[in-house]
Amino acid sequence: MPDPARTIPDFLLQHLVDREAERQNAPAEFYATLTDRERALVRDAAVMGYVQGTLHPRGEKHPKDSWVTALVVQECLAFPDLYPAINATQPA
Structure with a gap:
């Protein structure tokens, strides 16, 4: 039985490794x-989006972007200490 790791040519394996490294570095570079x-703002929105996503009931359709x-x-806005970038736009 052939070794599964050897069924892909070395140049293609290297390409896959390189692309994975690029994908891993892309968020930090951006x-x-x-x-x-x-x-x-990106941090606040990403964290809150993740939190809301984990609270979304399984099997239900996702709402439109404007609602989200x-x-x-x-x-x-309800948690100003946790999301200061969004709340910085609000009067004190």
Whole structure:
């Protein structure tokens, strides 16, 4: 029986390894191009989006982007200490 690792040519394996490294580095490279405020907004939205996604009932359809956006902003405003970038736009 042939070794499964040897069924793919070395040049193709190297290409796959290189592409995976690029995918792993892409978020950090993108993040580095953002301003401090943009980084904070991306962080706040990503964390809240993840939280809302994990709370979404299995098997139910996902709502439209506008509804999700409104929900995420509402929740970020409800927790100003956790999401300071979103709340920095609000009067004190």
